Amino acid sequence: MTLNQMPTLRTRTPRKKAGGQALPRQQFKDLAAFDRRAQLLEVSAQLFSEFGFESTTIRQIADRADFLPGSLYYYFRSKEEILHEIIQEPVSKTSRDNLRISSLNFDAEHRLIANIIARLYRFLKNGAAFTILQNDRKFLSGHGDFEYVEAVKNKSIELLQSTLNDGMQTGLFRKGIDTSLMIGAISRMLSSAASLFRSGDIVSMDNSLSYPLDNVVDFYLDCILRMVRASSRVDDPIPRAICQELMVGD
Amino acid sequence: MTLNQMPTLRTRTPRKKAGGQALPRQQFKDLAAFDRRAQLLEVSAQLFSEFGFESTTIRQIADRADFLPGSLYYYFRSKEEILHEIIQEPVSKTSRDNLRISSLNFDAEHRLIANIIARLYRFLKNGAAFTILQNDRKFLSGHGDFEYVEAVKNKSIELLQSTLNDGMQTGLFRKGIDTSLMIGAISRMLSSAASLFRSGDIVSMDNSLSYPLDNVVDFYLDCILRMVRASSRVDDPIPRAICQELMVGD
DNA sequence: GTCTATACAGTGATAGAC
DNA sequence: GTCTATCACTGTATAGAC
Numbered sequence: 001m002t003l004n005q006m007p008t009l010r011t012r013t014p015r016k017k018a019g020g021q022a023l024p025r026q027q028f029k030d031l032a033a034f035d036r037r038a039q040l041l042e043v044s045a046q047l048f049s050e051f052g053f054e055s056t057t058i059r060q061i062a063d064r065a066d067f068l069p070g071s072l073y074y075y076f077r078s079k080e081e082i083l084h085e086i087i088q089e090p091v092s093k094t095s096r097d098n099l100r101i102s103s104l105n106f107d108a109e110h111r112l113i114a115n116i117i118a119r120l121y122r123f124l125k126n127g128a129a130f131t132i133l134q135n136d137r138k139f140l141s142g143h144g145d146f147e148y149v150e151a152v153k154n155k156s157i158e159l160l161q162s163t164l165n166d167g168m169q170t171g172l173f174r175k176g177i178d179t180s181l182m183i184g185a186i187s188r189m190l191s192s193a194a195s196l197f198r199s200g201d202i203v204s205m206d207n208s209l210s211y212p213l214d215n216v217v218d219f220y221l222d223c224i225l226r227m228v229r230a231s232s233r234v235d236d237p238i239p240r241a242i243c244q245e246l247m248v249g250d
Numbered sequence: 251m252t253l254n255q256m257p258t259l260r261t262r263t264p265r266k267k268a269g270g271q272a273l274p275r276q277q278f279k280d281l282a283a284f285d286r287r288a289q290l291l292e293v294s295a296q297l298f299s300e301f302g303f304e305s306t307t308i309r310q311i312a313d314r315a316d317f318l319p320g321s322l323y324y325y326f327r328s329k330e331e332i333l334h335e336i337i338q339e340p341v342s343k344t345s346r347d348n349l350r351i352s353s354l355n356f357d358a359e360h361r362l363i364a365n366i367i368a369r370l371y372r373f374l375k376n377g378a379a380f381t382i383l384q385n386d387r388k389f390l391s392g393h394g395d396f397e398y399v400e401a402v403k404n405k406s407i408e409l410l411q412s413t414l415n416d417g418m419q420t421g422l423f424r425k426g427i428d429t430s431l432m433i434g435a436i437s438r439m440l441s442s443a444a445s446l447f448r449s450g451d452i453v454s455m456d457n458s459l460s461y462p463l464d465n466v467v468d469f470y471l472d473c474i475l476r477m478v479r480a481s482s483r484v485d486d487p488i489p490r491a492i493c494q495e496l497m498v499g500d
Numbered sequence: 501g502t503c504t505a506t507a508c509a510g511t512g513a514t515a516g517a518c
Numbered sequence: 519g520t521c522t523a524t525c526a527c528t529g530t531a532t533a534g535a536c
Contacts, residue, residue: 055304188442192434219431226476
């Protein structure tokens with residue numbers, strides 16, 4: 001299943017402006033309400049990630065969701081509330097990933113790999129949200145209501161930093177890596193995966209035909225390990241499987 | 251000299267609203283006009299790169315340049331014209347870099363290194379413009395008037411692609427690199443340098459005290475070569491000097 | 501739960517005084 | 519060459535009919 005084919009419930013009927021008989025769905029009222037909200041969130045995430053939060057207008061969102069602009073405010077108090085709902089969960093899941101990984105009894109290389117796989121996994125499951133976090137970071141960081149985003153980002157950096165330092169000390173990684181530069185390089189590099197995953201032609205992890213996705217994960221693991229590993233270890237196998245189990249059960 | 255300390259002629263006098271005696275600068279009329287324009291371009295580039303083109307308003311630009319909004323239109327026909335003037339030269343210089351590099355009689359590794367150095371050099375000389383090209387690529391690509399940007403980007407990708415293929419065939423690079431993924435990874439990675447250069451604490455190339463900058467260039471060369479080189483060559487010296495000469499004389 | 505209608509601030513841009 | 523004043527438009531958001 002590609003990401004673009006997820007069950008979006010995008011009821012693309014041409015919107016019967018008038019005279020349409022009332023649909024007999026009273027019994028699904030709550031479900032319908034939930035779906036509508038979810039649909040609005042998905043449409044918004046799509047647009048925000050594509051054009052940027054500030055450049056996306058309420059009218060654009062309403063158009064795509066077959067709404068009129070005013071009706072959005074039945075579900076959300078403001079445009080910013082929509083953004084919050086889009087990014088809150090991905091951010092808090094990232095935070096939990098960080099905690100889980102830093103509490104592992106693995107060596108630095110395993111923790112680095114687990115970190116990378118976790119990030120790629122989050123990108124895959126929620127590419128739009130992470131694209132927004134990446135592209136609109138200026139807006140988010142300058143805005144008090146989104147401080148929790150910055151906080152988690154800082155924690156992620158700390159985790160990577162300590163992992164790199166640990167690896168250098170134990171000899172798994174080459175000496176003399178500039179950790180600040182390396183963290184920036186790795187982060188940007190991985191962010192190129194987010195757009196990849198959102199292009200739609202990569203297969204999910206759960207799928208038995210997950211060859212293409214595995215390819216992508218292998219690619220990034222390979223590249224990053226080549227950058228940090230001690231020269232004598234560049235051709236060592238990559239212990240991916242053991243790290244991957246971390247993500248089971250979300 | 252740090253980038254932030256370049257001679258910007260930012261005449262930060264508190265703007266004498268009224269009663270100021272006329273400055274005796276008739277003889278510098280043309281020069282003054284040029285400087286004003288240049289100042290506006292620099293202020294705009296700064297703001298566009300920081301907040302995004304669409305999110306930056308004419309009034310913000312006017313404020314920072316000690317203008318009133320309407321006066322901007324004496325120098326520029328539109329906001330978009332400002333953007334054009336900011337990015338046109340950097341883009342065309344990038345294009346020339348590409349041509350120069352692809353016409354070299356160097357092997358693939360040397361061409362790759364020259365490519366990286368050229369990009370970093372452009373980032374250094376014009377960080378704001380390249381940040382805009384990076385951050386607002388969605389706007390630029392969806393806009394007919396900026397097709398030349400996309401064209402140069404595509405050429406850059408082609409150059410990298412042929413360089414990587416060449417290197418794999420001649421055995422300088424390891425076999426089986428996914429060139430599409432690798433180009434994306436390298437591009438994003440290098441883009442992290444643009445923001446670095448703009449943070450202001452990196453020293454220019456011309457400067458004899460250019461230690462920090464050299465450090466950064468070395469870092470990226472090292473990382474990228476580790477990603478692409480055949481395993482047997484990861485510890486070979488990096489022939490940087492010979493490639494660097496390409497950039498002399500802009 | 502959705503629509504109509506609209507308030508109100510902010511946007512890019514213009515015309516004409518100085 | 520810069521300012522004043524203002525236009526037409528688009529932005530988010532609200533109130534109330536249905």
